[in-house]
Amino acid sequence: MTKRVAVLISGGGSNMVSLLRDMTGDHPCRPCLVVSNVPDARGLAKATDFAVCTAVVDHTTFAKDRAAFEAELQNVLVTAAPDIICLAGFMRILSAGFTAQWQGRMLNIHPSLLPKYRGLHTHQRALDAGDSHHGCTVHEVTAELDGGPILGQARIAIDDGDTPDTLAAKVLPYEHQLYPAVLRRYAAGDHTPIYLGV
Numbered sequence: 001m002t003k004r005v006a007v008l009i010s011g012g013g014s015n016m017v018s019l020l021r022d023m024t025g026d027h028p029c030r031p032c033l034v035v036s037n038v039p040d041a042r043g044l045a046k047a048t049d050f051a052v053c054t055a056v057v058d059h060t061t062f063a064k065d066r067a068a069f070e071a072e073l074q075n076v077l078v079t080a081a082p083d084i085i086c087l088a089g090f091m092r093i094l095s096a097g098f099t100a101q102w103q104g105r106m107l108n109i110h111p112s113l114l115p116k117y118r119g120l121h122t123h124q125r126a127l128d129a130g131d132s133h134h135g136c137t138v139h140e141v142t143a144e145l146d147g148g149p150i151l152g153q154a155r156i157a158i159d160d161g162d163t164p165d166t167l168a169a170k171v172l173p174y175e176h177q178l179y180p181a182v183l184r185r186y187a188a189g190d191h192t193p194i195y196l197g198v
């Protein structure tokens with residue numbers, strides 16, 4: 001039975017594009033909705049190019065009322081009835097109450113080798129730490145920020161002279177490989193982690 005996938009974005013949606021592009025043919029999933037918290041997110045037009053329905057839940061219209069924002073987001077998602085939710089460059093922290101409603105059905109991609117560097121500015125932090133390697137992680141979303149079970153990682157070497165921007169540029173193509181591969185396996189009920197890169 002084909003699984004319905006909703007993708008949540010906040011920006012350009014390059015990871016969303018890699019997921020939409022892969023969900024064809026014998027893939028166990030098909031996209032049912034792309035939701036952005038940012039009304040003019042460039043990823044929304046890309047979703048439309050793939051003929052995928054889109055929705056906006058603009059967090060700024062709820063002032064500081066996170067619960068109201070999440071209630072509206074939940075309404076939109078329940079209506080779309082996804083089997084799996086993929087956070088893909090989605091830049092809002094979701095509460096424990098919200099994640100609990102989707103636990104075991106929600107994935108995220110994070111640009112670090114978790115558990116290293118949860119949160120923001122991961123590339124700078126890896127450089128500041130003098131790490132020899134860096135990368136990205138796909139994980140199940142739980143109440144703990146960037147803390148859920150790891151479903152895949154891609155690992156790259158950090159080269160002399162790398163900057164946060166060059167690291168981001170080296171990691172992003174691996175994100176685009178890793179996330180679709182993890183979604184395929186996860187949707188088939190296999191949670192065995194996938195490891196790419198060096």
Ligand code: GRF
Binds near residue numbers: 012089172
């Ligand atoms: C990526 O580095 C991703 O890891 C992070 O947001 C960045 C942009 O993602 N979550 P996208 O191009 O919007 O998918």
